Amino acid sequence: xxxxxxxxxxAFHAGLKAVEAGQLIEAKVDVALANDVTAPIAxxxxxxxxxxxxxxxxxxxxxxxxxxxxxxIKSAEQAKLVRxxxxxxxxxxxxxxxxxxxxxxxxxxxxxxxPGDLIVGADSHTCTYGALGxxxxxxGSTDLAVxxxxxxxxxxxxxxxxxxxxxxxxxxxxxxxxILYTIGQLKVDGALYQAIEMTGEAIDELPxxxxxSMANMxxxxxxxNGIIAPDEITLDYVRPRAQxxxxxxxxxxxxxxxxxxxxxxxxxxxxxxxxPSPDKSRSVDQAAADNxxxxxxxxxxxxxxxxxxxxxxxxxxxxxxxxxFMRLLIIPGTPDVYRQMIKEGLTEIFLDADALxxxxxCGPCLGGHMGVxxxxxxxVATTNRNFVGRMGHPESEVYLSNPAVAAASAIMGRIATPxxx
Amino acid sequence: xNNIQGKAWKFxxxxxxxAIIPARYLNTSDPEELAKYCMEDADPGFARKVxxxxxxxxxxxFGCGSSREHAPIAIKAVGVDCVVAPxxxxxxxxxxxxxxxxxxxxxxxxxxIADGNEVxxxxxxGMIKDLTSGLEFQARPVxxxxxxxxxxxxxxxxxxxxxxxx
Ligand code: SF4
Numbered sequence: 001x002x003x004x005x006x007x008x009x010x011a012f013h014a015g016l017k018a019v020e021a022g023q024l025i026e027a028k029v030d031v032a033l034a035n036d037v038t039a040p041i042a043x044x045x046x047x048x049x050x051x052x053x054x055x056x057x058x059x060x061x062x063x064x065x066x067x068x069x070x071x072x073i074k075s076a077e078q079a080k081l082v083r084x085x086x087x088x089x090x091x092x093x094x095x096x097x098x099x100x101x102x103x104x105x106x107x108x109x110x111x112x113x114x115p116g117d118l119i120v121g122a123d124s125h126t127c128t129y130g131a132l133g134x135x136x137x138x139x140g141s142t143d144l145a146v147x148x149x150x151x152x153x154x155x156x157x158x159x160x161x162x163x164x165x166x167x168x169x170x171x172x173x174x175x176x177x178x179i180l181y182t183i184g185q186l187k188v189d190g191a192l193y194q195a196i197e198m199t200g201e202a203i204d205e206l207p208x209x210x211x212x213s214m215a216n217m218x219x220x221x222x223x224x225n226g227i228i229a230p231d232e233i234t235l236d237y238v239r240p241r242a243q244x245x246x247x248x249x250x251x252x253x254x255x256x257x258x259x260x261x262x263x264x265x266x267x268x269x270x271x272x273x274x275x276p277s278p279d280k281s282r283s284v285d286q287a288a289a290d291n292x293x294x295x296x297x298x299x300x301x302x303x304x305x306x307x308x309x310x311x312x313x314x315x316x317x318x319x320x321x322x323x324x325f326m327r328l329l330i331i332p333g334t335p336d337v338y339r340q341m342i343k344e345g346l347t348e349i350f351l352d353a354d355a356l357x358x359x360x361x362c363g364p365c366l367g368g369h370m371g372v373x374x375x376x377x378x379x380v381a382t383t384n385r386n387f388v389g390r391m392g393h394p395e396s397e398v399y400l401s402n403p404a405v406a407a408a409s410a411i412m413g414r415i416a417t418p419x420x421x
Numbered sequence: 422x423n424n425i426q427g428k429a430w431k432f433x434x435x436x437x438x439x440a441i442i443p444a445r446y447l448n449t450s451d452p453e454e455l456a457k458y459c460m461e462d463a464d465p466g467f468a469r470k471v472x473x474x475x476x477x478x479x480x481x482x483f484g485c486g487s488s489r490e491h492a493p494i495a496i497k498a499v500g501v502d503c504v505v506a507p508x509x510x511x512x513x514x515x516x517x518x519x520x521x522x523x524x525x526x527x528x529x530x531x532x533x534i535a536d537g538n539e540v541x542x543x544x545x546x547g548m549i550k551d552l553t554s555g556l557e558f559q560a561r562p563v564x565x566x567x568x569x570x571x572x573x574x575x576x577x578x579x580x581x582x583x584x585x586x587x
Contacts, residue, residue: 024566037447041490044450048577051584067448074448124488124512140490140516146580154566188435189482193511222485224511277435366444366487387439387486389462394443 002252004160005229006195009135009249013118021159021258029059030117030134032147035103036064036075038122038140039082045145054089055151061093061112062086063103066362071369101334101360104128104216104302108208109334111241115230115248120147125302125384127218131211132238133230133249138219158224159258160195161186165202167266172418174312175210176304176382176402178202179217180271182263184281191223194258197251198228202265208237209306216303217384220278272415273400275386284405287415292399296379297322297410298391299403300331300358301365304382307340309403314346316407316421317353323413328355329371331363353410367392380409423545425502425523426552427474431536432463434480438513441484441492455491456498473500476542478534480506483524484513493522503542505549505560507531518567519576525549525560533558 001018003011011019013027032055034042039062046054054060062082067075086094093112100106104125107113115133119126122144129136139153147153163182183190196218203211211228218226229250230238238246272287274280299313310332322328330350332338338360341347350357364371365383373379373392378399381391386398399415408416440463442455449455460467477496483506484492493516496504507528509517517524523544530549534540538553547560563571573579 024564037444038488038490041450041494045577049581049584072448078448078450122488122490124486126488138488138512140488140512140519142490142519142576143515146576150580150584188485189508189510192482192508222482222510366439366447368444368447372445385437385439385486387437387462389443389445390439392445394462394465 002254002256004197004251004255005133005227005249006135006160006197006225007157009116009118010155010157019157021157023157024154025157026152026154027118029120029147029151029153031059031061031113031119032144033061033063033103033119033121033123033126034141034144035066035123036068036079036082037066038144040078041141042122042144042148043081043085045142046148049145049149051149054148057090058092060091060148061107062091063095063100063106065100065102066366067368068097068100068361069359099335102302102305102362105305105333105337108132108212109241109336111238111243114238114242114244114246115234116246120144120153124219125216127223127225128212128216128302130215130218130225130227131208133228133234135225135227137225158193158195160197161191162197162199162257162260164260164262165198165200165265166262167202167264169202169265170269172270172404173268174402175206175213177268177271178265179214180273180278180281180400181268183217183221183279185261186221187279188220188277189222191218191221194223196221196223196226198226203228204231207308208233209308212306213303217278220384270402270405270418272405273386275397275399276388278385278400284417287399288417292378292415294326294380294409294414295377296327296329296371296373297406298329298331298364298371298379298381298383299406300333301383302333303384304403305331305333305337307337309382310341310346313403313407314349316404316411316418318349320353320411322354322410326410326413327371328353328410329358329364330355331358332360334360364391366390380406380415382406424541424543425474425476426541427472427476429476429478429534429536429538429540430471432477432479435482435485436463436479437486438484438489438492439486442489442495447489447491450491452494452498455495459495459499468499471499471501475501476540477501477504478531479504480531481508483509485510488512490516490520493517493520497522505530518570521575527558527560530558530560
C-alpha cells in the first residue's frame with residue numbers, strides 16, 4: 001500500500017506494516033520533551049501513574065527555556081520542580097541555564113532529534129523537528145506524563161495536505177515567508193488534525209534553518225505535524241550531530257493526499273503577518289506602505305533564532321543604528337548560536353546598532369519577560385504568534401516577519417522593506 | 422455529572438490559548454490561580470462574571486495555539502464544565518479529554534444559541550438543549566476510544582489500570 005512519509009513513520013513506531021488516515025494507533029516515542037511551563041503539570045500527572053522511573057532517562061528531555069533565567073518567585077518554584085525531577089530520575093538531557101537554549105533550536109542542534117523519529121513534546125512548536133524528516137507533534141502535559149512513564153502515545157493517523165513549492169525565491173525571501181504565505185492561504189484551522197508535507201524545488205534548495213522555520217509554524221495552520229523528507233541537506237546537518245542511529249523515510253510517489261496545494265515561490269515577496277493572527281499575512285510592500293510605526297523589534301525565537309537568522313539581520317544592521325525610541329532585542333536561540341555570533345563579529349555589529357542582546361530564552365515571544373509590551377505599543381518580531389496579548393498588554397500588537405524585514409524595520413522605526421536600507 | 426445547566430457565554434471563531442489563559446500567568450500551574458485570569462484577553466472580567474455550571478459556546482477551532490493544558494484547567498477551575506463549538510484545535514481536544522473538561526462538537530448549537538441563553542446538556546448523550554429558545558441539538562458522538570478513556574476516568578486512570586494489570 002502506498003504511504004506518505006507521515007504514515008510510514010507512524011506505522012514503523014506502531015509496529016505495523018502500514019497505517020491509513022483515521023486509524024487509531026498506539027506508538028512508541030523516541031523523545032518525550034517538556035519545558036518549564038508544561039513539565040510541572042506533567043510531573044504531577046506522572047506521580048499519579050504510580051510508576052517509579054521514566055521509560056528512558058536519555059529520551060525524556062526537560063528544557064527550562066520559557067521563564068528562565070527565573071523571572072520571579074513563581075517561575076523559580078516551577079523551575080525548581082523541573083530540576084528536582086531531572087535530578088531524581090537522573091535525566092541525561094536536562095539543560096541548566098548556561099547550557100539551555102530555546103528547545104526547538106537546541107534539540108536539533110545537539111543531535112537529540114533525528115530523521116525518522118517519533119517525537120512528542122508538551123509544546124505546540126514541537127512540530128519544528130518535521131524539518132528533519134521526523135514525525136513530531138505537540139501534546140498536553142497529561143499525554144506527556146504518560147509518554148514519560150511508558151514511552152507510548154496514542155494517535156489518530158492524520159490525512160496529509162501536500163504543499164508543492166515551485167520555482168526560486170526572490171531576494172530577501174526566507175523559509176519564514178513561504179510559511180507565512182502558506183498559512184495566509186490555509187488560515188489558522190486550514191490543516192486542523194492534518195499533516196502538512198512540504199515538497200518541491202524550492203524546498204529541495206532550502207537550507208535547514210529555513211526548513212525549520214517552516215515546519216515550526218505548521219501548527220499555526222492547525223496541523224498535527226509539518227514534514228519535509230530528508231535529503232542531502234538534512235544529512236549534512238544531521239551527520240556531525242547525531243548521537244544515535246536514525247532512519248530515512250520518504251513518501252511513495254502514489255501516496256494518497258487529501259489535498260494538494262501548488263505555490264509559485266517566485267511570486268512571493270517577504271511577508272508580514274498582521275495582528276492578531278499568523279494567517280493575516282500580506283506582502284512587506286503593503287506593510288511598508290501602511291506606514292506602521294513600531295516601538296520594539298525582537299529577533300530570535302524557535303522560528304528564527306539560528307545563526308543564519310542573525311547573519312541575515314546583521315547584514316542590514318552593520319554600520320547602522322536602531323531608530324531612536326525603538327528597542328531592538330536580539331535573542332540567540334542557544335549558547336552555541338551565541339558563541340558563533342561572537343566569533344563572527346555579529347555581537348559587535350548588534351551592540352554598535354544599539355541592540356540589546358539577551359541570553360537564550362523564550363522571553364518576550366510569549367510575553368513572559370525580557371521585553372514585554374505596554375498598552376498601545378507595537379512590535380515587529382521574528383516569532384510565530386501574534387495573538388491578542390501575546391507579547392504583553394492585550395492592547396499591544398505584534399507583526400510577524402523574517403529577520404531581514406525585522407532588521408530593516410528596526411533601523412527605520414516603522415515596518416520597512418529590506419530594499420529600503 | 423450527567424446534567425449540566427447554566428448560562429451560555431458566547432465567543433467567536435479561533436479563540437486561542439493565549440486568550441483562554443494568557444502566557445503571562447503561566448508561571449504557576451495552580452488551578453485556582455489560573456481560574457482568576459480565564460478568558461481575560463477575550464472578555465476581561467469573565468472570571469468574575471461567570472457562575473459555576475455556566476457553559477462556553479464558541480465558534481470554530483476553539484483552543485488553537487499552544488499546547489498548554491493550563492487552558493482546559495483554567496476553564497474547569499472557573500466553574501465551566503462544558504464547551505460547545507463546531508470544531509476544536511487538535512491539542513486542546515486531547516487536553517480537554519485528559520483533564521476531564523467536557524467538549525461537544527455541534528456547529529448548529531454553536532450558531533443558534535444566543536449569549537445569555539439558559540442551556541442544559543446531558544453529558545452522557547451529548548444532547549444540548551437551549552431552554553430559552555426551546556431548540557435541541559445532538560452533538561457529534563464521542564469516538565469509541567475517547568469514550569473508553571472517559572469511562573476509565575481519564576488517560577492517567579486508564580494507564581494506571583493497564584500498568585497494574587502488567
Ligand atoms: S520561542 Fe516562543 S514559540 Fe518558541 S518555544 Fe519559546 S515561547 Fe514557544
